[in-house]
Amino acid sequence: MIKPPNYRSLHLFAAKSTPKWKRFYTQNKKKMEGMDLIVHALHEKYSSTIDCLQCARCCKSLGPRIEDKDVDRMAKKLRMKSADFMAKYICIDEDGDKVFNTMPCPFLASDNYCTIYESRPKACREYPHTDRKRFYQIYHLSIKNAPTCPIVYEVLEELAK
Ligand code: SF4
Numbered sequence: 001m002i003k004p005p006n007y008r009s010l011h012l013f014a015a016k017s018t019p020k021w022k023r024f025y026t027q028n029k030k031k032m033e034g035m036d037l038i039v040h041a042l043h044e045k046y047s048s049t050i051d052c053l054q055c056a057r058c059c060k061s062l063g064p065r066i067e068d069k070d071v072d073r074m075a076k077k078l079r080m081k082s083a084d085f086m087a088k089y090i091c092i093d094e095d096g097d098k099v100f101n102t103m104p105c106p107f108l109a110s111d112n113y114c115t116i117y118e119s120r121p122k123a124c125r126e127y128p129h130t131d132r133k134r135f136y137q138i139y140h141l142s143i144k145n146a147p148t149c150p151i152v153y154e155v156l157e158e159l160a161k
C-alpha cells in the first residue's frame with residue numbers, strides 16, 4: 001500500500017497501472033455489474049486505513065461541483081446571505097458548473113481539516129465515489145481519479161489482482 005509522503009508520486013504509480021486497469025475492465029465487462037459488493041468492501045478497507053488528513057489532495061487540487069443547496073447550506077454555516085457567499089467564494093467553470101473560485105479550497109485549514117465539514121458540498125461527501133452503487137458506471141472516471149486519490153488507487157489495484 002502506498003503511504004505518505006509517496007502520495008506525491010501517485011500520478012506515476014497510477015500511470016503505470018492504467019493499462020492494467022483498462023484491461024481488467026475489458027476482460028471482465030460482463031461481470032462488472034455484480035462487483036459492487038467487492039468494490040464496497042475494498043472501499044471500506046482502504047478508507048479506514050488511509051488517513052485523509054495526511055492527504056487532502058482532493059481538497060487541494062480538485063474543485064467539487066457545487067449545487068444551489070450546497071451554497072445555501074455553506075452560507076448559513078458562515079452566517080452569510082447566499083448571494084454574498086456566491087460573490088465571495090464561487091465562480092462558474094468552463095462547463096457552466098459552480099466551483100470554488102480558489103484552489104486549494106478556501107475552507108481547507110493548514111492542518112488539512114475542513115473548516116465547514118458538517119456543511120461541506122454534496123460532491124465532497126461523496127468523493128471518492130468508490131462506495132457508489134453500480135460502480136462499473138464510474139469505473140473509467142475512477143481511473144481518472146486514481147492519480148489524485150490513494151483510496152481509489154488502492155481499490156483499483158486490488159480489484160485488478
Ligand atoms: S484524495 Fe482521497 S485519500 Fe486523499 S483526502 Fe481526498 S478522499 Fe481522502
Ligand code: SF4
Nearest residue numbers: 059105107108114124
Ligand atoms: S469544502 Fe471541505 S471537504 Fe470540500 S474541498 Fe473544501 S476543504 Fe475539502
